[in-house]
Amino acid sequence: MEDKSKEYWLEIIYDSLSGNITDETQKELDTWMLSSAKNQAFYNEIVELYTLMDFSSPNEVFNANAAYQQFLSRKHKTVYSFRQKVLPYISVAAGLLIAFTLGNYWTKDQQLPTGHLVSTITVEKGSKTKTVLQDGSVVWLNSDTELEVASDFGISERRIKITGEAFFEVTHDDEAPFIVETSGLDVQVHGTSFNVSCYPEQHDIRVTLVEGSVELSSKNGKTFRMQPSQTVIYDAKEKSYTLIKGIPDYELAWRESKFIFKNKKFSELTVELERIFDVQIQVNDKALLNRKLTGDFINNEGIAEILEVMSSLGKFSYKINGRQIEIF
Template sequence: MMFPENDFLTEELICNESFQDYCLGKSLENHVLWENWISARPERAADIENAKQLVNILAVKQGSRLEQVKELKSGLLQKASFQHLLTRNDQLKIPVQIRPRFYKYSGIAAAIVFLLGSLFFMLHRNLTVKESQSASASYFASGNQPRKTIVLADGTVITLNKHSEIRLAANFSPAQRELWLSGEAFFEVRHDAAHPFTVHTSWNDIRVLGTSFNVKAYPRTSAIETSLIRGSVQVVSKQHPGYSVLLKPDQKLVYRNLPAGQQADLKKIFAVSVLHGAHPAHSTEETAWVQNRMTIDNEPFAEVAAKLQRWYGIEIVIQDELVKNYRYSGTFENESITKTLEALQVAYPFEFKVEQNRIVINK
């Protein structure tokens, strides 16, 4: 297969069948091909991610939209025509009723243009934010990138999951190691007994000497998880002064933030358990995302949907309360959002459809 040397426009990427197969996880060859192409163009990360998101949206139970995209390819690749469509003022929606062939395809084109227009707006906004962030070496964010790896001045390596960010202390150095995390990150901290490494989250402080561990502390969630792979960490509570937990290798601490006024035993608030799948290679469910694997362990669909939303960058809405409580377990590697949802349907039946740029789930 020829290596894609062209610097494709976003709309050209979406129409490229090889790129579609890469996004949907259909071909290992295409996966390697496009990963190499993307790695060589880090400046294109944001619009490539937006193109991947749109391919996933168009692939979800919408009468084989991608098959129809192939028939539109020649027209969409004409930039002047595409620009003309982008500047239309009327609101464009995905059609659902049956129409004559010409109107059906013009409707599909309009839907693609509408979604791309929205994504271009987000792309412009994200680029503006990234420029301001890059001006400060003390702030790092992954945005829509699946993972972002950072090497700090002290030799510590941090891998950020999607929609995660860290802020270093103003005086961060090998002698003063302190940062703040929002989101999820895997840390490989360089050992230095004389200079502990501290990670601050909204509710806890995590103090380490030299170790590998994972912290999940996304905003607007009711729990913060700290998973220790090797070494030792001390998790200190901000809400309960004087209380801390010392973790051993292959242990996980889940801190649950209770609603105001609700009381509980501290051991229930700070729940320590053994990591699932822990073994000498240190590959666990908690760190599977570092290898691009998503794991679900007896989790309610409401939590699974939040995880899928972060993983694929597509808004997911569950409209049925019963469906929210379905519980799932499983591991997914390089699967499209469509394949993942279809696999979940095997365990418990539900319906899903695309409404504009979000997935709506019902019983």
Template sequence: MNQELLHKYFKGNTTVEEEKRILNWVDESEDNRKTLLNERMLFDIALFTDSKRHKREKAVAGARLIPMLRWSARIAATVIVVLCCGYLLKEYQYNKVAQTQTVAVPAGQRAQITLADGTKVWLNAQSTLSYSSNFGRNDRNVELDGEAYFEVAKNKEIPFNVNTETNQVRVVGTHFNVCAYKGSDEFETTLIEGIVDIYAKGNEHPLARLKKNEFFGSYAGKNKKTVLPSYDYLRWREGLYCFDDSALECIFSKLEKYYNVKIIVDDPALLNYRCTGKFKEQDGIEHILKVIQKDLPFTYSINEERDSIWIK
């Protein structure tokens, strides 16, 4: 498949026929599917995106009907109905087989991508963002496992929905952060600009509406809404990790993702200690542990592979 056409497809500039051609090519073999996913990953990480989407070509129809004009009106009407039904069926089949695009960021890394509608997304370590290949055509839905910061392009006709394991964040155009790793009992949303509505999954009655500089957190089913005290919380995009009176359990959990290590704690009571501090990503996890050690009573050891840390 032509790389230029694939990039045009990723930008959302392809016509319906071109998209069908690509999807049919993907269905032909597993190698083709892997090629598409690899190209998409390279495209997203490299940020090869367009700020404007080309208008889709209008479908050319009616040429075959010219000879039929001599037929009776009743027969002509029947033919038109059949053609329309066939077209709608093809469109249904096309939408049904639309591929899911996935951007996965491994532990210890971050990435930025731009979606077809112009929305910018920053993904934190060990996070995954999934969306349909026809994103923006009829809806703007994404699935998030992890942490991401969104600058959503405005579109009053099509709301933007961030779906997580337990909740949904619904917006039109705004800047906000969502942290919701699968398997965790924590969900957090921070609003920087605009308005967002937060729903429990499967519920149409919002849990909360956030306005500028407000924060919403859900911890083991207990909800909390407050004013954001500082933007430091969101500086992970710059490689700066900020903790404000955070439990050691929360800090260790984040350090595992940021540095791709497993932290094992000997004494569970240690996890209840709280810490405040700012750390640069480039300083490394050992520097962070040594700083925390100045205030908290623990020692640590690192295994030979440097992928596990034992806290005593």
């Protein structure tokens, strides 16, 4: 039998345990596992790891490198959190594809680099993080998001630029207004908690105000002052505001690692799934792209579980091959 890497067998074992394995590949795994005591021990270790997974709070921090070294040296003495056990295997170095679950992508708090005209934090697909700005304001960053902070932040104003999605808890300061700049809209804050969603592929910018007050200013000079428990959608193409009274569940679901959508086009949902799980989705049946779906995934469902439910609603089939997903 061809000598394949441990990374290869880790992926195959996970496919077997999660039910995403073909009969032919299962036979290959069985043969490999029974070919030596070393392979059997490695298989048993991964099974133990899989069964001990727990879904802990997304606010908990972890040290991925330390966890990986612990695994390699076989020094696990206690039950580590899911992220401590699994994230090492999805690092670039390990090249593994084990973590496909909504709640698994919070990284440790990031610090803004210093000594640059513009400090930038970039959050990759499949991750989320939190950072604390120089003024004490806290920012939670969703996956595939970039935050830029100028070196003069806090001198006369506190201006940051964001592409993607973030939730802010802003420290009040009358002498230095806090301004969030997006591609089509500025959000001036008066000490408050709010969410901004402005991904490049979206034609609209969504702002959800939890408490306090914010004033929206579009690039063409149109303004809108928000009150708590309001969501405003700014259509950059039409240059218009739409007010939603109350906060729909789906607006803040990402912070709790939930995936909630209502009457959303399948084309938009695939983009979100790619962002959340760091996968690539190819839709062969183009008629599916305009189909609208409603869903509520709140229990840390994985990509396979979500697609299984969505396929029954959307009447499509799918195939998962590592991080490549084909829908037809």
